[in-house]
Amino acid sequence: MNGPQDLGGQMGFGPIGPEKDEPYFHAEWEKRALGVTLCAGAMGHWNIDESRHARESLHPADYYSSSYYEIWTKALETLLKRHGFVTQDELLVGKSLVGNTRPKRVLQAEDVPAVLARGGSCNRPVNTAARFKAGDRVRTKNFNPEGHTRLPRYARDKIGVIDAVREGFVFPDTNAHGRGEHPQWVYTVVFDSREIWGEEADPTLTVSIDAWESYLEPA
């Protein structure tokens, strides 16, 4: 979706302001927000693509005025309500009011180290041969889906070169909406800065994205 998350090339957000000796957390609640988000995700009722889509679906004014842990927390409330684990009334009073669906899994403290160390792979076998090879010229598609996609606006309808053929990966555009993993080949595609930003762009700059095969056409 052309949402607030799609930030590449936007202007007006001001300085980056790196913080010297930045702590991992700026408040105790951020620690709990991280943990609750990971534990709730570990129940196994939604995937990372649906989580990302819930975050980018915040109203732009809300998204831009929220810190990242705030964005995570607000999106988590959406996911928990959508999947029937909490109600709006419960969020308002801050306690459980109704018995609910059983989760597929509950992440127990003793299992956390192994679960974090294992992670969750997103690569999958793809039955077809890769359509492109390194060095091929490709054009990214011009589309504006209302749902989730990982092709940023700045890189749509642009000519680039396949830098590397990666592997098959779960397709976020369907997976975020419960429509299946439908894995596709992923490629690193590199663009000259002038193709993306125009003649005034820094000629020493190249930008690459990692693109699913259906985002690309031969050029």
Add this chain to the structure above:
Amino acid sequence: MSHDHDHDDHHHDNELDPMAARVRALETILTQKGLIDPAAIDVIVDTYETKVGPRNGASVVAKAWTDPEFADWLKRDATAAIASLGFTGRQGEHMQAVFNTTDQHNMVVCTLCSCYPWSVLGLPPVWYKSPPYRSRAVIDPRGVLAEFGVTLPSETKIRVWDSTAELRYLVVPMRPAGTEGWSEEDLADLVTRDSMIGTGLAKEAP
């Protein structure tokens, strides 16, 4: 606020802070329903405060600087090479290492969210997840670098890697001059987090 919450460790929070209250409500509800184990949250936080952080990445870089075979492996199969040092898991399942040279500087961003190689760098800093960096890295990397106090020669090529899929990028900065014969451990001390994102360079030898 709920009064039946049994965690004393965050009572020093300002009880009126709306986000603290909101997150407390979520944790309380999910705990009461048996959907989460609050002790698991403590282990997650401890993991990323004390165990998984940029020291991991620094040791990968230091090894690549001193061991050409490892550097070659890291270039070809970063996930396996990094796993051989014990660094695996969440947000590091599919790693790519990109090597800075005198010709090309590499910088990593996620314009669409906050993708970051947790297994080697830990949790991302706030600026990495925020609109100023995410918007500017792909269009004005030299301006971004200047804010980090880095000025590259004007002829140095800059490659910005936008992490739009599940590949996670680790920048291998150039080895500082005057460090011949240094141990991996001493070299790792020169490898900053920012140098592995590409918004910094490795520290110079004293």
